[in-house]
Amino acid sequence: MILFDQVxxxxxxxxAEDVLIAAGTSVSALMEHAGRGAAEWVxxxxxxxxxxVLCGPGNNGGDGYVIARVLxxxxxxxxxxAPLPPATEAAQQACRRWGGVPVADAAGAVxxxxxxxxxxxxxxxxxxSQMLQRLAAAHPFRIAIDLPSGIDSDTGQALGDGMPDYQLTVALGGWKRAHWLMPAGASMGERRLVEIGIDAVSGAGRLARRPELTAPRPDAHKYSRGLLAVVGGAMPGASLLAARAAMRGGAGYVRLLAAERPEGVPDDLVVLTGPAADALADERIAAVLAGSGLERGTDAAERLRTALASDHPLVLDADALHLLTPAALQGRDAPLALTPHAGEMAALCRAFAVVAxxxxxxxxGLAAAANAVVIAKGADTIIAGPAGELVFTKPATSWLSVAGTGDVLAGLVASRLANGSAPLAAAEEGLWLHATAARLAGSALLPDTLIAALPAAWEQAA
Structure with a gap:
């Protein structure tokens, strides 16, 4: 793990701090290191x-005294x-080294x-709370040190009402979960990290990384790059979006399996009609995507059962997530990725008896119960793996909050899976392409403009 990526x-x-202290580093030395690093950003x-500088009574306040002294x-x-006097030994020492006299109130620039x-x-x-709000209103630029005051570090939830927003948050020692979770993430502005020398922590999450995406091998052909089958349903528009995105995601060959040929199929997309079981029997298939446009009727349930029975690496999205049950996964050995938003996550947790x-x-919990990689979508998308892996993503543009962009993401993840990536890596790569293309597509994007921006996103991965 890259230590700067730890969450x-x-x-x-x-x-992690206790390990450093046990090795001979004092709390005051850690505070000095962290405070000086934060002071550079201020x-x-x-x-x-x-x-x-608004200083509290604990060690976060001690960091503030170091910042004030350095500046x-x-x-x-x-x-x-300082509405409360320093209460820890390290904070008291930092206050003495600052040597100034606190004021009762202040206004200024930062x-x-x-x-x-x-x-x-x-x-x-x-x-x-009232003091913090008053000071925030009196300063046009606001910086939170480690975390904004009043935020739960592990959940990202506000512990009270009326918390101010910040233009910059400087994390100390390591990223905390709240830095990448909503609603806290929406109020933190830019995020920067000051390291203090902590080592790798067992069980820690990490930030998603920029993938190493390369051009196909010189001897590549459409099957070596991966054949992806997209199982269509009663709403052909969604499966078409997913298939078109997959064609830009790296797979060499994408087939849309439809009950009947839909309108508006691009010339370069292969559509197979007829029983899905026959089409999925092709041993050259590298991965399958099911759910986009599937709906939830009898035919949809049968098409999902067929996709599961094929035992190819599989991505399930949208309505397939409402139809999925533990019994349907019995006997499956192939990799599985699930892409739920909040409502679909709730349905899956009920189906798999995940109480969390x-x-x-x-x-x-769902990743463990379903033995799957779970992409929990939203403004704070995270990836969970069946072995306990936990990956946080940096926020993408909020212009992605439009119908159809989830189908594009499903197509990208499935395409990366067909291209040979392991499920966790396929999720990370698909999310990176999705977010990068969205940034390049600009404001008021639609699924079509998002797909059109994918080649430029690929250029940024080189």
Whole structure:
């Protein structure tokens, strides 16, 4: 694991710091390291303007005293607001080294929120909440150190109402889950990391990485690049979108299996009509996608059973997720990827008897129960693997919130699976292509413009 990619729970972060302390690094030394690193980001943003540092009583407040001292040493005008005195030994030492006198209130250009960080489990008191909101309103640029105050580090949920938003969040030591989860992620602005030397943490999640996508081999042909079968259904538009996206996702050959030939099929897409079981018997098939446009009637259930029985590597999307049951997976050995949004996730958890709260726990529980890679979609998409793998994605453009873009994603993931990627890698690669194409497609995108931007997205992966 690339250590800068680690995504930690509050408990994992504390344990990682304890390892450093046990090896001889003091809490004060860690605080100095973290505070200096954060001060560099504040220094760049402030650009000579006035800074107010809001310090809490714990070690997050101690980081704030280090930041205030470093900025003052560089000649920046800095004020500290400290509604509560430092309560830990390291924070007290940092306060003494700062050596200034806190003010009761302040206004300025930049607010640095060091009130509370990782590990907070309760809402701010009304007095502290009002102070934070007042200071936020008095500073046009706001920076959160480690996490915005009042955020649950593990869930990304706000612990109270009226929390301000920030233009920059500087994570200390390692990324926390809340940095990449909604609703917290929507209020953090840009995110940057200050490392403090922690080692790899067992069981940690990680950020999705830019994939290494390359041109086909010099001796490649359509079958060596992967034959993907897309099982169509009663709504042909969705399966057509998925198939067209898959044709741009790296697979060498895409077939749409339809009960009858739909209208608007591009000339370069092969459509096979007739029984799906006959078409899926082709041993050259490298992967299958089912669910896009499937609907939920008797015919849809039969087409899903046929796709499952083929025992090819399989991606299930949309209505297939509402029809899937544990019994349907009995005897399957081939890789499986599921792509639920929140409503589909709830249906799957009921079907697979997964009792869990929160997106991460549900995705991991479902991945284990179904022995599948689960792409839990949304503004905070995560990937969970059957062996406990957990991958967080950076936010994509909100213009993706339009019908049909999920079919495009399913087609891309299935295409990468057909191309030979393992299910977890196929999910990561498909999501990267999807997000990159969306950024390139610009505002007010539609599935067609998203698909059209995929070649340019590929260029960025080279």
């Amino acid at each position: 930690l729970t509050a408990a994992q972060m504390r344990a 220094w760049r943003v402030a650009a000579g303007r006035t800074v107010t 003052a040493e560089r000649g920046l005008p800095v004020q500290v607001v 607010l640095v929120d060091c009130l509370f960080g990782t590990g907070l489990t309760r809402a701010l008191s009304p007095e502290l 709260e929160g997106k991460i726990a549900q995705a991991q």
